[in-house]
Amino acid sequence: MKRNEAPQTAASVRSETTYPRPIRPRYLSTPLATIDPLTAVSAKNSLHRALGLTDGERDRIEELLDRDPNHFELAVFSLLWSEHCGYKHSARLLKRLPSTGLRVLQGPGENAGVLDLGEGEAVAFKVESHNHPSAVEPFQGAATGVGGIVRDVIAMGARPVALLDGLRFGAPKLAFRRAVAGVGAYGNSIGVPTVGGETVFDEAYADNCLVNVMCVGLLPSARVTRARASGAGNLVVLYGATTGRDGIGGASVLASQELGDGSEQKRPSVQIGDPFTGKKLIEASLELVERGLVESLQDLGAAGLASSLAEMARDGAGVDVHLDRVPLREEGLEPWEIMISESQERMVAVVSPPRLPAVEEVCARWELPCTAIGEVTASGQLRALDSGEVVGEIDARLLTDEAPRYEVPRRPRRPRPRRDAVDTPLDARLRNPNGASKRWIYEQYDHLVGSRTVRRPGLDAAILRLRPSCRGLAVSLQGPAPGERDPRRAGITAVLGAARNVACAGGMPIGLTDCLNFGNPERPEIAWELAEAIEGIALAAEALGVPVVSGNVSLYNETDGRPIPPTPVVGCVGLVEDVRRVPGRWRTGDAVLLAEADRDDVEAQAQLVGCLWRWAPTLSLAHDVGGGGLEVALVEAALWSELGATVGELADGCGGAIVACSEAALPRLDGVPLRRIGTAGGDEVLGQRLDELRAAREGGR
Amino acid sequence: MSPVSRPRIAVIVFPGSNDDHDATLALDALGADAVSVWHGEDDLGDVAAVVLPGGFSYGDYLRCGALARFSPALRAVERFAAGGGPVLGICNGFQILCEAGLLPGVLRPNRSLAFVCRDVAVRVEDASTSFTRRCAPGQRLTIPIKHGEGCWFAPPEVVAELETAGRIVLRYADGNPNGSIADAAGVLNEAGNVMGLMPHPEHAVDPLLGSTDGARILGSLVDTARSRAPALV
Numbered sequence: 001m002k003r004n005e006a007p008q009t010a011a012s013v014r015s016e017t018t019y020p021r022p023i024r025p026r027y028l029s030t031p032l033a034t035i036d037p038l039t040a041v042s043a044k045n046s047l048h049r050a051l052g053l054t055d056g057e058r059d060r061i062e063e064l065l066d067r068d069p070n071h072f073e074l075a076v077f078s079l080l081w082s083e084h085c086g087y088k089h090s091a092r093l094l095k096r097l098p099s100t101g102l103r104v105l106q107g108p109g110e111n112a113g114v115l116d117l118g119e120g121e122a123v124a125f126k127v128e129s130h131n132h133p134s135a136v137e138p139f140q141g142a143a144t145g146v147g148g149i150v151r152d153v154i155a156m157g158a159r160p161v162a163l164l165d166g167l168r169f170g171a172p173k174l175a176f177r178r179a180v181a182g183v184g185a186y187g188n189s190i191g192v193p194t195v196g197g198e199t200v201f202d203e204a205y206a207d208n209c210l211v212n213v214m215c216v217g218l219l220p221s222a223r224v225t226r227a228r229a230s231g232a233g234n235l236v237v238l239y240g241a242t243t244g245r246d247g248i249g250g251a252s253v254l255a256s257q258e259l260g261d262g263s264e265q266k267r268p269s270v271q272i273g274d275p276f277t278g279k280k281l282i283e284a285s286l287e288l289v290e291r292g293l294v295e296s297l298q299d300l301g302a303a304g305l306a307s308s309l310a311e312m313a314r315d316g317a318g319v320d321v322h323l324d325r326v327p328l329r330e331e332g333l334e335p336w337e338i339m340i341s342e343s344q345e346r347m348v349a350v351v352s353p354p355r356l357p358a359v360e361e362v363c364a365r366w367e368l369p370c371t372a373i374g375e376v377t378a379s380g381q382l383r384a385l386d387s388g389e390v391v392g393e394i395d396a397r398l399l400t401d402e403a404p405r406y407e408v409p410r411r412p413r414r415p416r417p418r419r420d421a422v423d424t425p426l427d428a429r430l431r432n433p434n435g436a437s438k439r440w441i442y443e444q445y446d447h448l449v450g451s452r453t454v455r456r457p458g459l460d461a462a463i464l465r466l467r468p469s470c471r472g473l474a475v476s477l478q479g480p481a482p483g484e485r486d487p488r489r490a491g492i493t494a495v496l497g498a499a500r501n502v503a504c505a506g507g508m509p510i511g512l513t514d515c516l517n518f519g520n521p522e523r524p525e526i527a528w529e530l531a532e533a534i535e536g537i538a539l540a541a542e543a544l545g546v547p548v549v550s551g552n553v554s555l556y557n558e559t560d561g562r563p564i565p566p567t568p569v570v571g572c573v574g575l576v577e578d579v580r581r582v583p584g585r586w587r588t589g590d591a592v593l594l595a596e597a598d599r600d601d602v603e604a605q606a607q608l609v610g611c612l613w614r615w616a617p618t619l620s621l622a623h624d625v626g627g628g629g630l631e632v633a634l635v636e637a638a639l640w641s642e643l644g645a646t647v648g649e650l651a652d653g654c655g656g657a658i659v660a661c662s663e664a665a666l667p668r669l670d671g672v673p674l675r676r677i678g679t680a681g682g683d684e685v686l687g688q689r690l691d692e693l694r695a696a697r698e699g700g701r
Numbered sequence: 702m703s704p705v706s707r708p709r710i711a712v713i714v715f716p717g718s719n720d721d722h723d724a725t726l727a728l729d730a731l732g733a734d735a736v737s738v739w740h741g742e743d744d745l746g747d748v749a750a751v752v753l754p755g756g757f758s759y760g761d762y763l764r765c766g767a768l769a770r771f772s773p774a775l776r777a778v779e780r781f782a783a784g785g786g787p788v789l790g791i792c793n794g795f796q797i798l799c800e801a802g803l804l805p806g807v808l809r810p811n812r813s814l815a816f817v818c819r820d821v822a823v824r825v826e827d828a829s830t831s832f833t834r835r836c837a838p839g840q841r842l843t844i845p846i847k848h849g850e851g852c853w854f855a856p857p858e859v860v861a862e863l864e865t866a867g868r869i870v871l872r873y874a875d876g877n878p879n880g881s882i883a884d885a886a887g888v889l890n891e892a893g894n895v896m897g898l899m900p901h902p903e904h905a906v907d908p909l910l911g912s913t914d915g916a917r918i919l920g921s922l923v924d925t926a927r928s929r930a931p932a933l934v
Contacts, residue, residue: 276759446818447818602895
């Protein structure tokens with residue numbers, strides 16, 4: 001779902017004094033009501049509460065409509081006003097993030113952010129979470145996470161060219177393996193390479209895993225497609241998969257509530273992915289865009305048609321939708337079910353009537369159902385009809401702009417000291433699943449399809465060539481180090497880590513996307529964490545001078561009252577001037593140096609990032625010193641280079657980078673403090689043979 | 702350039718094909734004129750060779766390639782192969798050729814039961830075929846694989862027959878990544894004009910992207926196509 005560019009405040013939103021109050025019934029007390037809300041209503045459990053709306057929100061809806069909402073309308077409001085769609089606890093905080101810049105063609109508020117790459121090219125990208133579905137069913141949750149973010153990028157008119165996934169689990173056990181298999185099953189099948197990401201194992205995620213997926217797409221800069229409907233009389237065309245009961249209410253039931261013992265009962269709310277249809281949807285959508293057959297595109301994600309049509313209609317246009325025209329995959333769906341179904345692999349397009357036959361022809365060739373289900377009007381109303389009868393009518397702005405925006409009380413929580421793993425012996429750190437090679441994971445993903453992957457996964461950022469030129473994109477996705485509990489530092493280090501990774505691959509960071517994974521924001525400590533992390537992201541992004549152009553918020557990541565640690569995960573896209581001149585592997589005799597910056601000094605860190613990508617053509621190797629520490633990073637650099645190094649006494653170097661270059665090139669490196677730590681050569685590093693180190697590091701699973 | 706110097710090679714596109722564009726790029730770079738042929742076409746047009754690309758044709762929710770073999774384009778490929786035309790199946794293309802009965806054996810799930818994407822070494826067992834003429838006998842090639850179902854299997858008598866006839870053209874050289882019988886990475890039909898292989902030569906033609914050893918396979922196909930082209934023009 002999209003962030004609102006300029007969130008407004010609803011007048012009667014509960015103030016801080018009356019907040020918090022029981023927002024929703026706890027899941028355990030009303031398990032059936034949340035799965036089948038309209039049939040599980042009782043005197044004690046009124047419909048709006050069963051749908052997840054507060055009494056105050058119910059009153060506000062009545063006030064806005066100036067009448068009682070009917071059940072259809074209440075169901076639509078409950079989804080659009082959920083945290084997942086409405087960002088009601090986060091919208092105000094998100095305004096803090098910098099989102100402008102010369103390259104920004106599309107900032108937050110659309111399906112994905114778009115940046116100008118020059119030379120007529122643009123990049124669209126976004127990261128999105130699929131945490132709760134993955135906790136309930138790891139394979140399908142992860143697979144549909146891929147499908148969903150890919151459609152966001154398609155909706156901008158871009159061809160998806162890379163996926164990155166951020167996975168945080170308790171341990172590399174069955175649930176994790178199923179999630180990896182799910183990412184692969186979808187990504188591999190649709191022909192989009194999975195080129196990077198991060199994997200973190202931490203007990204803190206054992207009951208509430210994180211599956212964050214980032215998609216990067218390319219498009220001509222003159223062809224940015226948007227979701228907004230325009231032109232009264234234009235047709236609203238639904239194409240892709242048929243509509244069923246899968247994922248009914250997923251947005252409110254799963255994404256916006258905590259998990260508990262009854263989680264398995266939520267299985268009916270998890271969608272099932274169909275990558276074959278997803279692949280056809282990519283090709284058909286791009287053909288529609290390339291041939292100029294559509295005015296706008298929108299994917300169907302959380303809250304299905306309700307959310308997509310509300311987004312399309314929000315800018316004063318209106319939409320009439322005839323729900324009886326929607327192609328169904330099962331009999332007897334109620335209009336409200338059709339309206340909010342989260343069946344996957346569906347898109348809506350706005351099409352001018354004369355172009356409908358051509359649109360139908362494209363979809364027919366890709367064997368996708370394609371139906372004109374409605375019209376764009378000038379009424380500003382989202383009006384749903386069933387066999388000609390109006391079943392619901394809501395001013396679209398009430399669903400989006402008028403969604404409640406809560407100012408949540410915040411209470412600082414003194415973070416527990418960070419657990420530093422540096423005292424552990426090197427061998428143990430290499431064997432630890434977090435320090436070990438992730439090869440066994442990324443080898444399960446096709447990272448080559450598309451013929452753009454100049455640098456494959458394995459070190460910092462992958463590099464994609466912008467064919468046919470020799471320019472490229474460096475892409476990375478990174479969250480805080482395992483054990484990080486300070487939310488502001490988590491935000492700062494996620495941004496700087498992602499940017500350093502991109503810079504080490506020779507990319508000038510040009511844009512960021514963020515996925516904010518937190519606990520229940522109705523708790524003051526969590527609200528404080530969220531605000532602090534956003535502050536951290538903003539500080540680091542400002543220091544780098546790079547905008548945050550898209551993102552996603554995943555709250556309520558708690559299980560039985562235990563929240564996950566603050567986990568902002570940040571994706572960075574960098575522009576590589578010449579993919580033939582990027583750091584690769586150090587060579588015998590190269591000087592090995594540590595480029596340092598005070599890890600608590602954001603400005604100095606940003607300067608380091610700038611130096612790294614500017615030095616890139618000079619360097620034989622550059623490698624980010626991540627949370628594992630300098631020794632682990634040196635081993636990684638040596639194994640990547642397949643060449644050892646003689647190094648002297650090492651101090652800790654977290655937050656810096658290892659660089660290598662020829663002695664002759666040394667004078668060209670300036671701008672940040674550099675410390676010579678050794679010379680490349682031989683088959684040992686840190687007194688251990690490379691083959692032994694490799695064996696230790698490959699044993700991580 | 703004349704059609705002879707740039708022979709036309711058909712790349713069949715099924716819904717779910719993923720490496721069709723990569724194959725086209727690689728063939729064009731190696732001097733061919735690659736043309737995409739939609740799965741619904743039952744006429745290949747005037748082409749000198751055919752490539753069945755990698756991917757997940759029709760989603761491969763059934764056995765890999767089991768649906769693609771019924772497509773109209775496969776009828777045309779069968780006629781083309783029956784007339785002696787060179788046909789190369791890569792990954793999903795290999796699976797389709799086996800399902801269609803144009804090549805012996807089947808591709809089963811990898812022994813690891815996991816998808817695997819990495820560079821592998823293969824040894825060229827026969828450098829005289831239409832698909833390996835740019836290779837040296839015994840040459841080791843580094844080419845990436847990326848598949849979940851690449852474990853080639855055939856009954857012992859079929860394997861023995863292929864071994865006798867030298868039709869296991871490519872063999873995994875440094876460990877077998879999928880459990881295939883006889884370490885087979887690529888096999889040839891009896892007539893010698895149809896080959897299937899699991900490694901992706903189209904992903905090993907550009908030095909910017911890694912190995913260029915795949916150019917020896919695809920380049921051989923282009924040479925073969927070029928030598929056939931005069932008869933067709």
